[in-house]
Amino acid sequence: MIIPKAAKYIRGYLTIRVKGLNLEKFLNASISHGVNFWDVKKVSMTEIQLKTSIKGYRLLKRTLKSTGCQLSIIDKNGFPFFMSKIKKRKMLGIGFIVFLFMIIILSSFIWSVRITGVKTINTKEIEQNLAELGVKPGALKIDLAVADIENNMLIKMGRLSWIKVRFVGTRAEVEIKERVAPPEMVADDKPCNIVAKRDGIITKIVSSSGDVVVSQGDPVKKGDILVTGIIERENMEKRYVHSSAEVIARTWYKNSVTVPLQQAKKFRTGNKIANISLLIGSKKIQIKNNTIPYKSYDKIEKSTKIIDTDFFQLPFEIVIDEYYETTGKYVKLTDEEAKALAAESAEKAIIDSILPDARVINKVVKTEIKDGLVTADVLIETIEDIGMSEELTVYDTPKQENIPTH
Amino acid sequence: MVKNAGRVGQRVAEILELPKEIVMDVPKVTITGNIQLNIENHRGIMQYEIDKIRVSTSIGVLTVTGNNLVIKNIVPEEIVVTGEIGNVDISV
Numbered sequence: 001m002i003i004p005k006a007a008k009y010i011r012g013y014l015t016i017r018v019k020g021l022n023l024e025k026f027l028n029a030s031i032s033h034g035v036n037f038w039d040v041k042k043v044s045m046t047e048i049q050l051k052t053s054i055k056g057y058r059l060l061k062r063t064l065k066s067t068g069c070q071l072s073i074i075d076k077n078g079f080p081f082f083m084s085k086i087k088k089r090k091m092l093g094i095g096f097i098v099f100l101f102m103i104i105i106l107s108s109f110i111w112s113v114r115i116t117g118v119k120t121i122n123t124k125e126i127e128q129n130l131a132e133l134g135v136k137p138g139a140l141k142i143d144l145a146v147a148d149i150e151n152n153m154l155i156k157m158g159r160l161s162w163i164k165v166r167f168v169g170t171r172a173e174v175e176i177k178e179r180v181a182p183p184e185m186v187a188d189d190k191p192c193n194i195v196a197k198r199d200g201i202i203t204k205i206v207s208s209s210g211d212v213v214v215s216q217g218d219p220v221k222k223g224d225i226l227v228t229g230i231i232e233r234e235n236m237e238k239r240y241v242h243s244s245a246e247v248i249a250r251t252w253y254k255n256s257v258t259v260p261l262q263q264a265k266k267f268r269t270g271n272k273i274a275n276i277s278l279l280i281g282s283k284k285i286q287i288k289n290n291t292i293p294y295k296s297y298d299k300i301e302k303s304t305k306i307i308d309t310d311f312f313q314l315p316f317e318i319v320i321d322e323y324y325e326t327t328g329k330y331v332k333l334t335d336e337e338a339k340a341l342a343a344e345s346a347e348k349a350i351i352d353s354i355l356p357d358a359r360v361i362n363k364v365v366k367t368e369i370k371d372g373l374v375t376a377d378v379l380i381e382t383i384e385d386i387g388m389s390e391e392l393t394v395y396d397t398p399k400q401e402n403i404p405t406h
Numbered sequence: 407m408v409k410n411a412g413r414v415g416q417r418v419a420e421i422l423e424l425p426k427e428i429v430m431d432v433p434k435v436t437i438t439g440n441i442q443l444n445i446e447n448h449r450g451i452m453q454y455e456i457d458k459i460r461v462s463t464s465i466g467v468l469t470v471t472g473n474n475l476v477i478k479n480i481v482p483e484e485i486v487v488t489g490e491i492g493n494v495d496i497s498v
Binding site for chain 2: 023024027028031032034036037038039040041042048050
């Protein structure tokens with residue numbers, strides 16, 4: 001019947017000292033009365049210190065008289081004493097409970113939506129669609145069925161190929177992957193040729209279906225037939241197949257960009273005015289509002305959320321609008337700067353349009369300065385698959401063989 | 407008669423392998439290292455000093471000597487003593 005310490009603490013216990021001559025008699029008498037006490041220590045020849053429950057304390061007081069001992073309280077511990085302290089400060093206790101409730105309630109809402117993975121789609125469009133489905137600041141988390149929202153978003157926005165919605169604290173995290181338009185394919189059961197989609201020189205051609213009509217090293221032009229779907233053999237009727245081949249060739253891309261040497265540039269004069277406002281949910285409250293005297297300016301909006309951690313967000317934002325006065329100035333680029341700028345933008349345009357599986361093997365940049373203009377011509381050579389399926393038009397109706405490619 | 411009853415009790419306990427302290431009302435002392443001592447089935451404390459505890463039992467007085475002896479727990483049937491236990495004298 002040795003009660004664990006935690007239970008003792010919850011029920012509350014007192015540390016008392018008993019002074020007297022018949023201490024052993026006192027202990028035996030208390031035990032026979034059924035008092036539960038523990039941690040009995042002898043502090044002096046006539047005094048012992050012990051801990052007992054509140055009930056035990058009351059019983060002990062009765063045995064004091066019969067054994068001629070005195071009692072003094074040293075310490076009070078435990079939940080019942082804590083409660084009596086709280087009773088004297090009711091509002092503190094009530095305030096604490098209200099605080100707990102507020103935290104629980106406020107974290108059941110979504111206060112911000114974050115979308116990641118966007119490359120070309122308009123983020124606002126995604127936000128609007130999400131809002132229509134209920135995912136917006138101020139929404140109740142339990143009202144939102146994630147699976148339904150994900151499915152509905154995929155149906156609504158054809159440009160999404162994958163979406164994942166989950167709630168992290170009070171933030172809705174939305175990850176998307178955009179649909180990359182697949183190259184136009186001819187259906188598997190239709191006969192087709194493989195033609196060149198760009199000019200190039202064949203470096204390797206392997207076909208799994210159809211007859212190859214070019215060989216390694218041949219130069220081809222855009223549109224040339226590389227693998228034909230019309231199969232003609234001796235002693236057999238013409239067959240039409242769905243050609244399939246890998247045609248690797250060396251091809252090139254050209255681009256030319258012109259940049260003027262003198263450019264009009266905006267400069268900040270250094271004058272600045274800042275307006276501060278508070279954004280609560282969707283309401284904007286102006287705190288400091290000045291009219292802007294500048295004729296031309298840059299406006300930079302900086303908003304910081306108060307309390308924006310990974311677990312907990314509140315829809316309070318401080319928005320600081322900074323207005324920087326600007327003037328137009330003509331800046332003259334040096335020849336080197338202009339050449340670099342033109343070459344860079346020409347290159348970038350090409351690289352952006354090349355397919356990811358093309359391998360760049362050479363890059364030639366030519367720059368020329370004439371009449372205050374810099375022209376950069378960029379030529380990029382790549383090795384890539386230039387095969388493209390093109391449907392065969394069948395004029396007569398001979399036997400058509402439907403060969404699936406897999 | 408009492409002696410005979412005691413003898414018979416002992417024999418019965420031995421043959422049936424029952425716990426002796428229950429059949430014969432004798433105290434059971436359990437010592438853990440030299441830091442804790444349990445006395446089950448006692449009849450009250452006779453003397454308690456910081457270096458000596460004397461407990462009354464059905465077979466006589468049990469004396470425990472040591473240092474810093476603290477009665478960790480005491481209930482009608484069991485005493486738990488902790489501290490530096492030096493000597494336990496159960497000779498009656």
